Structure formats: structure tokens, C-alpha cells
Amino acid sequence: MAQVNAYLTFNGNCEEAFNFYKSVFGGEFPYIGRFGDMPPSEDGKQVPEADKNKIMHVSLPISQETILMGSDTGGEWASKHVAGNNISLSVNTDSKEEADRIFNGLSAGGNVTMPLAETFWGAYFRMWTDKFGIHWMVNYDDPAKMQH
Incomplete structure (x- = not known):
């Protein structure tokens, strides 16, 4: 979810x-x-x-x-x-697979502004603008990689 x-x-x-x-x-x-x-x-x-x-x-x-x-x-x-x-919708997911599914669906016909990245803070992260001009981010926080 x-x-x-x-x-x-x-x-x-x-x-x-x-x-x-x-x-x-x-x-x-x-x-x-x-x-x-x-x-x-x-x-x-x-x-x-x-x-x-x-x-x-x-x-x-x-x-x-x-x-x-x-x-x-x-x-x-x-x-x-x-x-x-200057407003984006940020989606936090429970898995990499869910992050990929949401990204692949919502980015179709859009413009990727930050490609998939394993971030220094331990997240699987992307940013894009969809075909309707809405800015999105998807983030999966891998519990094994999280820094506090």
C-alpha cells in the first residue's frame, strides 16, 4: 500500500x-x-x-x-x-516492486527529471512530471539501508 x-x-x-x-x-x-x-x-x-x-x-x-x-x-x-x-506528490511505497510499478505507470508519456537512484540516505528514489504536468516522486525506504 x-x-x-x-x-x-x-x-x-x-x-x-x-x-x-x-x-x-x-x-x-x-x-x-x-x-x-x-x-x-x-x-x-x-x-x-x-x-x-x-x-x-x-x-x-x-x-x-x-x-x-x-x-x-x-x-x-x-x-x-x-x-x-513548486508542489509535488510524494509516494512512499512498501517495496521496490511497488515503486517501479507506480513509476512505470505514472511516468508513461511524461518526463523523468531524476532517474532511478539508490540514494545516500538509503532510499530507492525517482522524480518525474507526468503527461498532465503534475510533479511526482516515488520513494522506497529500504529498512536495511536506512541511516538515522
């Missing part, structure tokens, strides 16, 4: 926005990671100094079923940020 959550992308003010959302919804952030926490890319590229303190990922549980998630954009992605076009 998959869980669908809203994923919001900001242009440098994600932390401010999520502190505001937390003041309204209550609760705590179970995770908040910054771009400076990322390891260097495979080609040795480091995160630019201007982006190191920006939010790579934050989550705020709103109810038992719903998590509001977000991040800042940076680098070459920043120029593509458009207010109103």
Missing part, C-alpha cells in the same frame, strides 16, 4: 516556511537535513557554499496519515523554481 504526501519546494526559505507550518500544525520535525550534510557527488562536486545551509529535506507529520515534506532548491535547479509550480 502506498502513502501519498505533499512535497513543497522553496527557493531558500524552506526553513522559515516549515517553522511557520509547525507553529500552526504543531508537532516536531523527525528529520531536517541540509545540503551541506550531503556527501560529495560521484564526480567529486561539492555543494556550493551558498547552498550548504539550505534545507535538503524536512518532514512534519500533520496526522497519522499525512506528512508535509519539503526542501529548498539550489544550483542549476534554482532557475527552474516557479511559485505555484
